[in-house]
Amino acid sequence: MNDEKKLSESIEENQFRLALWSAAEREGRELLELEEQIEDNSSYQLTDKRRATLNCAIGRECRKHRVHKYMRQARNAMVAMLVLLLVLGGISMSVEAIRVPLLNFLRHTYDTYSSIVSDQRDEEPSTADYADLPIPTYLPEGMRIKTPPKSGDAIKSVYYQDQQGRYIDYIFFPDGNNLVLNTEGAREESVEIAGQKGTIIEGRDGLITIVWGTVPRYQINSDLPRDVLLQVAASVGIDDSAGPGSIINHEEGR
Amino acid sequence: MKNKRLLTLVPLLLVFVLVLGAAAAPVKTQLQEGAEVTPEQVAALVDGLPDDGSYVYDWTTGELSLLTAKSPRLSYLTTVSAGISASGSTVKCSSSVSIYKDYDVDLDMELQQSTSSSSGFDGVTSWYKSVTSTGTTSFSKSYSVSSGYYYRTEAVATVLSSSGRALETVVERSSSKKV
Numbered sequence: 001m002n003d004e005k006k007l008s009e010s011i012e013e014n015q016f017r018l019a020l021w022s023a024a025e026r027e028g029r030e031l032l033e034l035e036e037q038i039e040d041n042s043s044y045q046l047t048d049k050r051r052a053t054l055n056c057a058i059g060r061e062c063r064k065h066r067v068h069k070y071m072r073q074a075r076n077a078m079v080a081m082l083v084l085l086l087v088l089g090g091i092s093m094s095v096e097a098i099r100v101p102l103l104n105f106l107r108h109t110y111d112t113y114s115s116i117v118s119d120q121r122d123e124e125p126s127t128a129d130y131a132d133l134p135i136p137t138y139l140p141e142g143m144r145i146k147t148p149p150k151s152g153d154a155i156k157s158v159y160y161q162d163q164q165g166r167y168i169d170y171i172f173f174p175d176g177n178n179l180v181l182n183t184e185g186a187r188e189e190s191v192e193i194a195g196q197k198g199t200i201i202e203g204r205d206g207l208i209t210i211v212w213g214t215v216p217r218y219q220i221n222s223d224l225p226r227d228v229l230l231q232v233a234a235s236v237g238i239d240d241s242a243g244p245g246s247i248i249n250h251e252e253g254r
Numbered sequence: 255m256k257n258k259r260l261l262t263l264v265p266l267l268l269v270f271v272l273v274l275g276a277a278a279a280p281v282k283t284q285l286q287e288g289a290e291v292t293p294e295q296v297a298a299l300v301d302g303l304p305d306d307g308s309y310v311y312d313w314t315t316g317e318l319s320l321l322t323a324k325s326p327r328l329s330y331l332t333t334v335s336a337g338i339s340a341s342g343s344t345v346k347c348s349s350s351v352s353i354y355k356d357y358d359v360d361l362d363m364e365l366q367q368s369t370s371s372s373s374g375f376d377g378v379t380s381w382y383k384s385v386t387s388t389g390t391t392s393f394s395k396s397y398s399v400s401s402g403y404y405y406r407t408e409a410v411a412t413v414l415s416s417s418g419r420a421l422e423t424v425v426e427r428s429s430s431k432k433v
Contacts, residue, residue, distance in 0.1 A: 154392070155337070155390075156392075157390040157392060169390050171392075175428075179335045180308045181333055182329075221352055
């Protein structure tokens with residue numbers, strides 16, 4: 001019984017295989033016929049133009065693929081370089097010998113290229129800066145500011161002038177600068193101004209200089225009489241609106 | 255043979271020493287009438303000065319004087335100042351000139367560094383300003399420095415005549431500051 005069943009299954013299997021082979025053979029034959037037809041029929045043949053277009057399209061795709069590949073590589077390289085630069089930059093900035101000249105170079109570049117600076121006094125932008133500057137509250141009648149103190153300068157100076165051309169040049173040295181003063185042929189005298197030791201120098205050419213204080217240090221150069229200048233010096237930084245002479249309006253005369 | 259070589263070497267050595275001496279010597283020569291002083295001459299003059307004190311050099315007479323409190327002898331300038339302040343590792347150098355006559359002034363400011371507070375100062379960086387107006391002109395510059403050194407400002411003001419001839423050079427130095 002079992003043998004019959006096995007035989008029957010084997011026959012069925014062989015019949016199935018035979019059917020498959022027949023179908024494959026038929027399909028192969030059809031394909032061969034189709035190939036012969038295609039080869040014989042010129043309408044199935046690619047023209048030179050179509051072949052060229054096809055080659056071109058294939059080439060374009062290839063190039064696109066290549067470009068994408070290069071771009072990917074370039075992007076990876078850039079990321080790697082950026083990481084390397086950051087690491088090197090971090091190391092450099094932690095080394096003082098590199099950091100100091102670099103910061104100074106940047107500061108110099110900023111100073112040089114971020115503003116226009118003119119050496120001509122009259123052409124300088126009027127960026128007057130009276131911050132932290134003690135100024136004389138007493139000035140003789142008619143004195144007006146010709147040159148205000150400039151912002152950014154460590155040493156502040158205010159140049160006052162009247163209509164007759166007489167002047168008072170007031171200079172404030174917050175860091176107590178060392179000074180060389182011209183005392184050739186001059187009369188020097190020690191004075192006390194607002195409780196601080198000072199010197200008054202009366203030059204041969206009528207120029208009077210008063211210097212007082214250490215840090216900060218104050219100086220007045222002028223061609224006015226000494227008594228007037230001593231009064232001006234004594235008024236520096238003092239709010240004495242009831243004092244003699246005119247109270248200067250620092251917004252005028254610029 | 256040995257003597258011959260020695261005879262050749264001695265004059266050569268003499269010439270070498272003379273050339274070296276001339277190059278190292280400070281500017282002492284008087285300028286010819288109308289001659290213009292070069293920045294190199296001023297730099298050589300300043301380099302040859304002792305490390306402390308203020309100096310004035312008269313280019314007309316070739317006379318160099320140490321300026322002390324009792325004998326400041328300036329002919330053209332009224333005041334030259336030099337100052338320095340420090341904040342952290344940044345120093346601020348400042349200098350000024352006051353002049354009330356019609357001359358041009360070249361104002362050079364140099365930041366100097368030393369391991370000692372009073373000597374052996376070397377230039378770190380320098381700035382320049384041309385002053386063409388009467389009154390007081392100042393300028394100040396900030397600079398990042400290395401810590402552990404003494405710093406000072408050196409101001410060199412050279413007065414020029416209207417024809418550009420140097421008349422007077424004044425050198426003033428600030429007190430030193432440790433950073």
